[in-house]
Amino acid sequence: MMIDQDTSLYGVMGNPIGHSLSPTMHNAAFSAMGVNAVYLAFKTEDTNGCLRGMRALGIKGMSVTIPFKSAVIPYLDEVDPLAKKIGAVNTIVNDNGWLVGYNTDALGALKALEEKICLQERSCIIIGAGGAARAIGFMLREKGVAISVANRSMERGKELAHTLECPYIPLDKTEDTNADLLIQTTPVGMHPHSNRSAVPEQILEPGTVVMDIIYNPLETKLLKMAKARGCVTISGLNMFIYQGAEQFKLWTGVTPPVSAMTRAVQQALSGNNERN
Numbered sequence: 001m002m003i004d005q006d007t008s009l010y011g012v013m014g015n016p017i018g019h020s021l022s023p024t025m026h027n028a029a030f031s032a033m034g035v036n037a038v039y040l041a042f043k044t045e046d047t048n049g050c051l052r053g054m055r056a057l058g059i060k061g062m063s064v065t066i067p068f069k070s071a072v073i074p075y076l077d078e079v080d081p082l083a084k085k086i087g088a089v090n091t092i093v094n095d096n097g098w099l100v101g102y103n104t105d106a107l108g109a110l111k112a113l114e115e116k117i118c119l120q121e122r123s124c125i126i127i128g129a130g131g132a133a134r135a136i137g138f139m140l141r142e143k144g145v146a147i148s149v150a151n152r153s154m155e156r157g158k159e160l161a162h163t164l165e166c167p168y169i170p171l172d173k174t175e176d177t178n179a180d181l182l183i184q185t186t187p188v189g190m191h192p193h194s195n196r197s198a199v200p201e202q203i204l205e206p207g208t209v210v211m212d213i214i215y216n217p218l219e220t221k222l223l224k225m226a227k228a229r230g231c232v233t234i235s236g237l238n239m240f241i242y243q244g245a246e247q248f249k250l251w252t253g254v255t256p257p258v259s260a261m262t263r264a265v266q267q268a269l270s271g272n273n274e275r276n
């Protein structure tokens with residue numbers, strides 16, 4: 001790849017950021033499409049500083065990950081209606097200094113779920129109430145799925161449940177649920193703490209569909225337990241690819257090379273499943 005005076009810069013802001021395969025995925029996409037651009041990971045604690053840096057340096061696009069998806073909103077010039085409704089932004093487009101926030105997690109999750117299962121007449125327990133949970137919750141609600149939200153902190157859990165007009169379940173009371181779809185959206189089980197699960201094994205009934213949106217490692221402890229108990233499992237990989245494909249489209253206007261993106265991420269995960 002040739003880096004020169006015309007190379008555009010993109011990146012991801014988050015903390016921690018070492019788990020992210022967004023640089024691998026987007027650099028593979030730029031390369032496959034011959035786009036003169038690079039994508040870097042920025043570990044930051046300064047939300048506003050990061051966005052000011054985007055404007056000052058002309059960074060063309062930014063992915064936003066934990067814990068900034070809601071925190072970036074007040075610093076943006078414009079927020080897309082879906083992201084506003086969700087209350088979380090995972091993508092920023094820099095249009096000549098005018099920063100616009102979008103949310104592609106909802107679409108990514110929807111595509112990953114619908115390619116495996118039919119959502120009609122489902123009931124779902126969402127574990128977690130952060131940015132990703134909000135996006136998934138709004139999307140499932142639009143699809144008519146009967147949702148409940150389980151979260152560690154009661155305040156955040158109840159707030160999301162109230163917004164989604166659904167029940168809140170304390171995280172240590174999830175055995176009372178009988179949902180046929182469980183979506184795990186906390187970082188528990190993510191590399192390097194891959195021996196953990198936020199979900200107790202005993203609630204995993206045979207036939208339940210269990211999706212863990214963590215993609216590093218590809219098979220989390222939760223998914224291993226779910227598989228062993230006869231559940232249908234869905235990893236976070238395809239949601240990650242599809243949300244990234246939507247970002248690529250927003251930034252470049254070009255149809256994303258989904259297979260090149262998938263190949264690059266799979267290669268990185270198989271070469272170093274527990275990567276830094």
Ligand code: NAP
Nearest residue numbers: 066128129130131132152153156185186187213236239240
């Ligand atoms: P976030 O906004 O920071 O929310 C984190 C959520 O996890 C909160 O509900 C928090 O509960 C809960 N949590 C954190 N640590 C916990 C613990 N030790 N025990 C129990 N609950 C805990 O994060 P996010 O943006 O939603 O992202 C969450 C995860 O999803 C990350 O691992 C991220 O990489 C992954 N993700 C994957 C994709 C994909 O495409 N596959 C997309 C987006 C996100 P409290 O309210 O109690 O703090």
